[in-house]
Amino acid sequence: MKATSQSPAPPLPGERGELFQVLPEQRELLLITGRGPTDAQPAQRTTAHR
Numbered sequence: 001m002k003a004t005s006q007s008p009a010p011p012l013p014g015e016r017g018e019l020f021q022v023l024p025e026q027r028e029l030l031l032i033t034g035r036g037p038t039d040a041q042p043a044q045r046t047t048a049h050r
Helices: 014-035
Strands: none
Touching: none
């Protein structure tokens, strides 16, 4: 099978275009956040409990 080179898609106009520009950055931030906590950390309370 021969590999083909694809050119980037043209930018989309309006709100949809803005969304597609922001999504990769937000996805990367979410992935970085998900790497941090250990298995025990999500079970810890982060606020004062009375």
